Amino acid sequence: MSRPVTKTFSFIRTDAGSPSAKWGRLSFLLVLAGMLTGCHSFTLFTAKDFVVLDESEPYDFRATTSEGLVMAVRHFDNRSSHGELEFWSTAIENKLRLDQGYALLGKKEVTTLQGHKGVQLRFGLEQDADAQIYLVTIFVTESEVFVVEAGGAESLVKRHQKQIDWSIQEFQIH
Amino acid sequence: MKSRIGTMALLPSRERRKLSLFLILCAAIMAACGAGGPPPQDASVVRNPSSIGGSHDEERSHSLDTMEANDEQLFLSLESEQDAVLEQQLAKRKGALTSEPKSRRGLSFKSKAPGKQRPQARSVDAIERVLIYEATLGMAVLHAQQNLDTIEQLAVDSGGYLVERGTHEIQVRVPAADFSRILREVAALGDVHQRDVKVRDVTAEFSDTTIRLRNAEIVRERLAALLKDAKNVEEALLVEQQLARVAEQIERMKGRLKLMRELAAFSTISVHFREQLAPVRSQVDLPFPWLDELGLHHLLNL
Numbered sequence: 001m002s003r004p005v006t007k008t009f010s011f012i013r014t015d016a017g018s019p020s021a022k023w024g025r026l027s028f029l030l031v032l033a034g035m036l037t038g039c040h041s042f043t044l045f046t047a048k049d050f051v052v053l054d055e056s057e058p059y060d061f062r063a064t065t066s067e068g069l070v071m072a073v074r075h076f077d078n079r080s081s082h083g084e085l086e087f088w089s090t091a092i093e094n095k096l097r098l099d100q101g102y103a104l105l106g107k108k109e110v111t112t113l114q115g116h117k118g119v120q121l122r123f124g125l126e127q128d129a130d131a132q133i134y135l136v137t138i139f140v141t142e143s144e145v146f147v148v149e150a151g152g153a154e155s156l157v158k159r160h161q162k163q164i165d166w167s168i169q170e171f172q173i174h
Numbered sequence: 175m176k177s178r179i180g181t182m183a184l185l186p187s188r189e190r191r192k193l194s195l196f197l198i199l200c201a202a203i204m205a206a207c208g209a210g211g212p213p214p215q216d217a218s219v220v221r222n223p224s225s226i227g228g229s230h231d232e233e234r235s236h237s238l239d240t241m242e243a244n245d246e247q248l249f250l251s252l253e254s255e256q257d258a259v260l261e262q263q264l265a266k267r268k269g270a271l272t273s274e275p276k277s278r279r280g281l282s283f284k285s286k287a288p289g290k291q292r293p294q295a296r297s298v299d300a301i302e303r304v305l306i307y308e309a310t311l312g313m314a315v316l317h318a319q320q321n322l323d324t325i326e327q328l329a330v331d332s333g334g335y336l337v338e339r340g341t342h343e344i345q346v347r348v349p350a351a352d353f354s355r356i357l358r359e360v361a362a363l364g365d366v367h368q369r370d371v372k373v374r375d376v377t378a379e380f381s382d383t384t385i386r387l388r389n390a391e392i393v394r395e396r397l398a399a400l401l402k403d404a405k406n407v408e409e410a411l412l413v414e415q416q417l418a419r420v421a422e423q424i425e426r427m428k429g430r431l432k433l434m435r436e437l438a439a440f441s442t443i444s445v446h447f448r449e450q451l452a453p454v455r456s457q458v459d460l461p462f463p464w465l466d467e468l469g470l471h472h473l474l475n476l
Contacts, residue, residue, distance in 0.1 A: 053476065058464075058467055058472075062473075064476060068474065068476075070473050070474055070476070072473055074464070076462070076464050081462075091460055091462070091465060092465065092468060095460075095465045095466075095468060096468060096469065097314075097365065097367070098367070100468075100469055101314065101448060102314065102469075103313075103314030103315055103316060103364050103365040103448075104314075104365040105316070105364070105365065124314075124315070124316035124364075124365075125316075125470055126315075126316050126317065126318060129319075131316045131317055132470055134469070134470045134473070136468065147468070149468075149473050151470045151473050151474060152474065154316065
């Protein structure tokens, strides 16, 4: 897969469902995957507080706020596996919960504005009395699995919850 | 039995007393040791009691001594909840005597006609079941200390109490009536990965111990009466020895009953919070390496 091209646009969103006007100018980040490979591309909208990280490996996209709240996207091949949403969400849940010791705090279905159905897992991790929240949202197509991650200190995630929810809702698969 | 009565009639009164004392003590030892096995199906127990306690005063005093020993045998028989006919026979014998020793009035079971329902106190079905509940939860949570506080408060608010508490574990006892509700509330605090609930039915043991205790108390009363009537130091010492043994048995049984009541009244909930990043079980390794790259340590590694 060729290195994704990043284009940054700034504009004010006014359509219904957008974040409230008090957020002001938003950064619109467009990530294009190599079309020749036949991979889907995706679009992740993030609020103005986020800055894109150039070095994102193994992620296709990663952005952070100044306080350390991070959002990221990865996609994986599903053409040979043909896994359904339930399979991948359960595999991820078991890996994090049973192998890595995360506490599963919640699980819900999500739907993007485009109509893509996904599953969001909410995990908690407490280390050295510092509580952290890890959100993993999974979308599945016939050819790919998209994993949208968001995480950071519990207080940060709570404060930016609406922005994270909005980003998930606005997530686009091309 | 008739030959035994005849033999006793020939003995001097002092010897009679010693012999009856000996028989009583033997029976007391057996009762104290909980020898409540199947009733001896020998003629001395089942024999028609009307053959005992004749019309003459002398025979009546002999029969009283003999009946004391036989009563003990009957107690042991009844202890194992056997033939209701035995109860009827004993009730008949009680009615045949006009002046019973006060101690014998300690008999508490009622006379019932054969075939009718057994006395309620001796029927396991009539006794409410005695169940002991214990639950163990293994969980992953955020804010372990805060959740430990919450669990402790849940127990105290319901009328229960804290048993022990550590950094990542806690054990509380809650009223049995609130057990299910509190277990649900505790489970809702985090991610439960292990849940064990045990129920121990100790009804039979409770019932058995209650019956043994009652019998032992009756025997103690009779020994106390015998002690009062002891004619010499030797007799008194013998009786006191048995009295002490029976008293110890009674205290032990009371303690056991108290413990079972306490365990049944309050259920135990033990909660262990899993240390973070500790695997719960070895998971099947799916052939998708990217699954291993998930996690906050990767995401936040800027």
